[in-house]
Amino acid sequence: xSALAFTIVALLLSGPVPAMLARAxxxxxxxxxxIVLWQSIALAAVLSAFSAGIAIASRLFEPGPDGRPTxxxxxxxxxxxxxxxxxxxxxxALTLMIGARLAVAVLGVAIATRRRRAHHRMVVDLxxxxxxxxxxxxxxxxxxxxxxxxxxxxxVRSRVVVSEGALNTLSDNEVAAILSHxxxxxxxxxxxxxxxxxxxxxxxxxxxxxxxxxxxxxxLIELLADDAAVRTTGPxxxxxxxxxxxxxxxxxxxxxxxxxxxxxxxxxxxxxxxSRLLAARAYAAAAAVLVVPTLALAVPWLxxxxxxxxx
Numbered sequence: 001x002s003a004l005a006f007t008i009v010a011l012l013l014s015g016p017v018p019a020m021l022a023r024a025x026x027x028x029x030x031x032x033x034x035i036v037l038w039q040s041i042a043l044a045a046v047l048s049a050f051s052a053g054i055a056i057a058s059r060l061f062e063p064g065p066d067g068r069p070t071x072x073x074x075x076x077x078x079x080x081x082x083x084x085x086x087x088x089x090x091x092x093a094l095t096l097m098i099g100a101r102l103a104v105a106v107l108g109v110a111i112a113t114r115r116r117r118a119h120h121r122m123v124v125d126l127x128x129x130x131x132x133x134x135x136x137x138x139x140x141x142x143x144x145x146x147x148x149x150x151x152x153x154x155x156v157r158s159r160v161v162v163s164e165g166a167l168n169t170l171s172d173n174e175v176a177a178i179l180s181h182x183x184x185x186x187x188x189x190x191x192x193x194x195x196x197x198x199x200x201x202x203x204x205x206x207x208x209x210x211x212x213x214x215x216x217x218x219x220l221i222e223l224l225a226d227d228a229a230v231r232t233t234g235p236x237x238x239x240x241x242x243x244x245x246x247x248x249x250x251x252x253x254x255x256x257x258x259x260x261x262x263x264x265x266x267x268x269x270x271x272x273x274x275s276r277l278l279a280a281r282a283y284a285a286a287a288a289v290l291v292v293p294t295l296a297l298a299v300p301w302l303x304x305x306x307x308x309x310x311x
Contacts, residue, residue, distance in 0.1 A: 053095025149248030184228035
């Protein structure tokens with residue numbers, strides 16, 4: 001039953017639950033807490049998948065005459081029946097695949113993203129070095145591009161990139177707002193949050209995974225950066241700067257101020273403020289997602305596994 005329960009929880013947390021949360025509107029008023037909830041759901045889904053595989057493995061190791069576990073296939077088939085044994089093998093194989101894909105995805109996303117950013121940072125530094133206008137701050141680079149755009153390249157040697165078109169189009173308050181937005185991304189290392197969700201998304205098979213979590217977190221980290229900019233300049237300059245940079249295209253691996261979520265973000269700036277009550281409920285839900293399955297499923301299973309190996 002532990003293996004079945006863990007499998008059901010993993011499927012729910014990787015499919016239906018993210019789909020329901022992605023349709024909710026309350027995360028717009030509690031973005032930080034919503035990210036924590038998304039992280040809890042992703043972690044619980046991975047742990048449940050691994051726990052299902054481990055629980056199945058423990059069922060396949062039946063106690064022998066000496067009380068020690070044995071890996072005799074015939075014994076497991078006689079005890080479980082061939083259909084259930086075959087189902088266990090399939091689920092266990094999927095668990096191993098998810099674990100392997102997760103390890104590969106974490107390394108792959110980290111290496112590819114950093115390599116891409118390093119190359120683009122080198123190009124930006126070379127191009128910006130010939131720009132007649134000197135940068136106004138450390139890590140700031142100005143590109144001679146007529147289109148208004150602003151983005152940041154996170155990392156140890158981070159960069160904030162703005163175009164000449166943005167500086168010529170935006171007022172001083174609007175430029176300050178857009179720079180505050182990008183520096184908030186760098187300060188909070190929002191790129192690491194995105195990397196985690198990208199890796200988890202790639203680890204699960206296509207039949208059970210969903211892009212809801214990754215898309216939702218992309219929006220939520222932009223909302224956090226927006227909140228930081230609002231505290232510096234107010235909502236109106238930021239809203240105008242976002243609209244001006246809405247159609248800008250930025251390289252992969254960068255965090256841009258504009259983009260397809262601009263309309264939602266601008267409407268949010270004119271709407272109700274963040275809610276501490278909603279945030280508290282989201283934090284409580286995040287704790288429950290991790291604690292309740294652990295107490296209800298993992299503790300009884302670990303107790304039984306300990307008894308099995310102590311015979």
